[in-house]
Amino acid sequence: MPKxxxxxxEEVLEYVFSFIQTDQDRSSxxxxxxxxxxxxxxxxxxxxxxxxxxxxxRMLIRRFPxxxxxxxxxxxxxxxxxxxxxxxxxxxxxxxxxxxxxxxxLEEIKLKRMVVTDETLELIAKSFKNMKLLVLSSCEGxxxxxxxxxxxxxxxxxxxxxxxxxxxxxxxHWLSHFPDTYTSLVSLNIACLGSELxxxxxxxxxxxxxNLRSLRLNRSVPLDRLANLLRLAPRLTxxxxxxYSAEWRPDVFAILSRAISGCKELKSLSGFWDVVPSYLPAxxxxxxxxxxxxxxxxxxxxxxxxxxxxxxxxxxxxxVLDYIEDVGLDALAESxxxxxxxxxxxxxxxxVEPNVSLTEQGLISVSEGxxxxxxxxxxxxxxxxxxxxxxxxxxPNFTCFRLCIIEPKIPDYLTLQPFDVGxxxxxxxxxxxxxxxxxxxxxxxxxxxxxxxxKKLEMLSIAFAGDSxxxxxxxxxxxxxxxxxxxxxxxxxxxxxxxxxxxxxxxRSLWMSSCSVSxxxxxxxxxxxxxxNVEVIDERGHPESRPENSPVEKLYIYRSVAGPRxxxxxxxxxxxxxxxxxxx
Amino acid sequence: MESKAHEKxxxxxxxxxxxxxxxxxxxxELPNQNKKRGLPVDSxxxxxxxxxxxxxxxxxxxxxxxxxxxxxxxxxxxxxxxxKNAEGETATGIYVKVSMDGAPYLRKIDLKVYKCYPELLKxxxxxxxxxxxxxxxxxxxxxSEYAPTYKDKDGDWMLVGDVPWxxxxxxxxxxxxxxxxxxxxxxxxx
Numbered sequence: 216m217p218k219x220x221x222x223x224x225e226e227v228l229e230y231v232f233s234f235i236q237t238d239q240d241r242s243s244x245x246x247x248x249x250x251x252x253x254x255x256x257x258x259x260x261x262x263x264x265x266x267x268x269x270x271x272x273r274m275l276i277r278r279f280p281x282x283x284x285x286x287x288x289x290x291x292x293x294x295x296x297x298x299x300x301x302x303x304x305x306x307x308x309x310x311x312x313x314x315x316x317x318x319x320x321l322e323e324i325k326l327k328r329m330v331v332t333d334e335t336l337e338l339i340a341k342s343f344k345n346m347k348l349l350v351l352s353s354c355e356g357x358x359x360x361x362x363x364x365x366x367x368x369x370x371x372x373x374x375x376x377x378x379x380x381x382x383x384x385x386x387x388h389w390l391s392h393f394p395d396t397y398t399s400l401v402s403l404n405i406a407c408l409g410s411e412l413x414x415x416x417x418x419x420x421x422x423x424x425x426n427l428r429s430l431r432l433n434r435s436v437p438l439d440r441l442a443n444l445l446r447l448a449p450r451l452t453x454x455x456x457x458x459y460s461a462e463w464r465p466d467v468f469a470i471l472s473r474a475i476s477g478c479k480e481l482k483s484l485s486g487f488w489d490v491v492p493s494y495l496p497a498x499x500x501x502x503x504x505x506x507x508x509x510x511x512x513x514x515x516x517x518x519x520x521x522x523x524x525x526x527x528x529x530x531x532x533x534x535v536l537d538y539i540e541d542v543g544l545d546a547l548a549e550s551x552x553x554x555x556x557x558x559x560x561x562x563x564x565x566x567v568e569p570n571v572s573l574t575e576q577g578l579i580s581v582s583e584g585x586x587x588x589x590x591x592x593x594x595x596x597x598x599x600x601x602x603x604x605x606x607x608x609x610x611p612n613f614t615c616f617r618l619c620i621i622e623p624k625i626p627d628y629l630t631l632q633p634f635d636v637g638x639x640x641x642x643x644x645x646x647x648x649x650x651x652x653x654x655x656x657x658x659x660x661x662x663x664x665x666x667x668x669x670k671k672l673e674m675l676s677i678a679f680a681g682d683s684x685x686x687x688x689x690x691x692x693x694x695x696x697x698x699x700x701x702x703x704x705x706x707x708x709x710x711x712x713x714x715x716x717x718x719x720x721x722x723r724s725l726w727m728s729s730c731s732v733s734x735x736x737x738x739x740x741x742x743x744x745x746x747x748n749v750e751v752i753d754e755r756g757h758p759e760s761r762p763e764n765s766p767v768e769k770l771y772i773y774r775s776v777a778g779p780r781x782x783x784x785x786x787x788x789x790x791x792x793x794x795x796x797x798x799x
Numbered sequence: 800m801e802s803k804a805h806e807k808x809x810x811x812x813x814x815x816x817x818x819x820x821x822x823x824x825x826x827x828e829l830p831n832q833n834k835k836r837g838l839p840v841d842s843x844x845x846x847x848x849x850x851x852x853x854x855x856x857x858x859x860x861x862x863x864x865x866x867x868x869x870x871x872x873x874x875x876x877x878x879x880x881x882x883k884n885a886e887g888e889t890a891t892g893i894y895v896k897v898s899m900d901g902a903p904y905l906r907k908i909d910l911k912v913y914k915c916y917p918e919l920l921k922x923x924x925x926x927x928x929x930x931x932x933x934x935x936x937x938x939x940x941x942x943s944e945y946a947p948t949y950k951d952k953d954g955d956w957m958l959v960g961d962v963p964w965x966x967x968x969x970x971x972x973x974x975x976x977x978x979x980x981x982x983x984x985x986x987x988x989x
Contacts, residue, residue, distance in 0.1 A: 293867065295870070295872050296866075296867030296868070296870045296871070296872070297866055297867050297873065298866065298867045379872065379874060381873075381874075387953075407874065411952050413953050414952060414953055415953055435952075437969050437970075439965065439966050439969060461965065461969065462965055462968070464965060467965065488878070511875070512878050560871070560875065561869065561871070562879065563879070564869045564871055564876075564879075565864060594869065619869055619870060621869050623868065676870075678868070678870075703867070
């Protein structure tokens with residue numbers, strides 16, 4: 216190799232590269248020259264794949280021979296709301312099977328919205344002796360039997376997180392499969408499990424794991440068991456309680472308070488199912504240290520909530536039900552000046568009339584009183600353009616703004632106008648906005664504003680909005696950094712998509728359901744853009760059995776270097792050059 | 800792409816083959832042009848919006864649910880539902896099955912009715928017509944061939960009386976009055 220002034224030995228470069236962690240930076244250095252590409256690919260240890268169908272396991276392994284940490288995402292986000300039919304895909308087994316032989320030293324697996332089977336979990340347990348971290352976020356397809364295999368075999372496991380997964384609960388005894396010699400647990404999140412755990416196994420596990428810092432129990436763990444567990448793990452920083460209810464007894468309360476106050480490092484609390492308000496003061500002693508509080512299952516009323524949050528001056532994240540009401544959010548704005556993230560969920564989402572006094576005023580208060588607030592998810596029943604303009608002016612630092620006005624297509628309740636101007640103010644003022652969900656009555660003008668000002672927008676969610684293709688065209692042609700676009704029930708059709716076809720290759724994915732995109736347009740897109748997978752999802756049968764101009768039910772378009780997938784169910788078709796010929 | 804008007808006129812749904820009775824309302828989502836749902840329709844027509852808003856007030860408070868709207872995850876919806884059910888539960892009591900060895904059928908009792916162990920044991924004695932001995936921590940139930948036991952949340956059979964009453968109430972799944980040599984084994988020093 217010719218000597219160059221800036222040529223270093225491989226080992227030196229590798230050492231330098233080890234300081235470069237983000238995917239973007241890694242990607243950049245790999246494009247400098249061939250030798251850097253080679254060195255980089257041998258020493259890349261962490262992989263993030265935002266869409267499991269964008270690349271194949273074989274391609275991954277061929278390029279990166281020694282990966283220790285992998286993160287994979289499967290189904291599109293709207294799967295969370297049951298818009299993706301059962302059986303659509305997102306199977307992780309092929310990935311695990313390929314990595315079992317290629318990456319025996321794999322330490323971390325993080326999966327989101329993927330189908331994980333017991334067979335998969337057994338393979339993980341068997342294949343990766345060094346498995347330290349397993350996060351299954353919003354996954355499904357496995358049971359407690361699979362968890363038993365993990366418990367029994369993963370001797371080095373530090374973190375097991377079943378975050379919001381849908382697990383088939385066969386028995387609570389899987390916990391007993393952690394051997395008595397197993398002591399490395401640092402973090403356990405089993406809040407999503409439905410059935411009862413083996414409490415004695417849980418207590419023994421907690422007792423023998425001195426490094427346990429995060430424990431999120433499920434609803435079945437009764438309050439009287441909590442004190443014991445906390446005494447066994449006083450160094451917890453993150454606790455998810457089980458059901459927070461019991462018959463009122465002063466001695467039980469005293470024991471619980473003492474146990475909780477013994478956990479001096481607690482920063483984060485969650486759980487709180489079935490809250491009996493008289494037991495809430497048991498947590499008061501650690502409230503000043505709390506940075507994160509999830510009360511989104513707690514059906515407690517505003518006064519109790521106010522009492523609680525006013526004792527948490529260091530709160531950074533609050534998730535709560537709309538029982539907090541405007542008055543509670545006023546109190547929050549007064550007390551929690553360090554608030555960064557707020558989520559307000561609806562307690563009764565399916566009634567038209569409001570059951571609580573939560574309006575746009577609550578959001579105005581927090582946007583005014585909490586200077587660090589940058590992420591909001593807010594469900595409410597009324598909103599006005601004036602309020603949105605005020606909120607945008609109060610808080611130009613929003614990075615994530617998700618507003619869900621519960622009734623689709625309702626206008627500004629004061630003026631009866633659409634919310635175009637209001638959301639326009641949000642995107643214009645909030646120059647760092649990366650994620651936006653809109654709702655209420657909106658015309659194409661709203662999307663003109665979003666396209667004009669939403670230059671940093673990466674993810675946009677739209678439902679029951681817009682008038683015509685022009686709306687979609689504004690977004691696709693204007694939002695330079697758009698990565699994920701998800702749309703449902705909007706009158707957007709072929710013209711905007713075909714006019715902006717090239718844009719789709721710069722995005723991770725586009726989801727459109729109950730819109731007006733025709734089968735003919737889907738075929739055209741699939742044929743013209745080979746690096747896109749254009750998938751038509753239609754449970755009414757093959758789209759060939761309907762006219763070309765007939766709209767498809769659902770459409771999922773994503774860029775991929777792996778070509779069309781082969782694990783599709785009978786109601787999904789990929790549009791490509793051959794699609795016109797294939798009639799299954 | 801020509802015929803959007805074509806689509807509206809043709810009413811493609813009428814000619815489609817589906818596995819259902821004719822005239823049944825479509826339950827899967829349709830393109831937005833379909834006006835069946837009775838939502839406010841035209842954004843341009845202000846009057847239309849007001850009319851639609853009034854129409855909304857006339858509809859019953861809980862409307863037919865659309866798939867995936869409002870956008871709330873299933874587990875959250877289930878939790879809210881469970882809360883509503885639970886409110887009923889605390890009002891109606893904790894019923895557990897009671898079996899007695901040798902008895903032809905089981906009974907059910909409401910644990911909430913009793914405030915302490917003596918009350919419960921007395922009630923069992925009356926119900927099954929037998930006598931329980933004297934309880935002591937060391938020797939269990941002395942002076943009787945019966946021993947009251949319960950199945951706890953772990954699935955283990957425990958002697959009634961060892962744990963505080965509230966803890967018992969929340970962990971008791973089933974009661975069984977054991978008789979004979981099996982009973983003598985429980986709680987007694989071997």
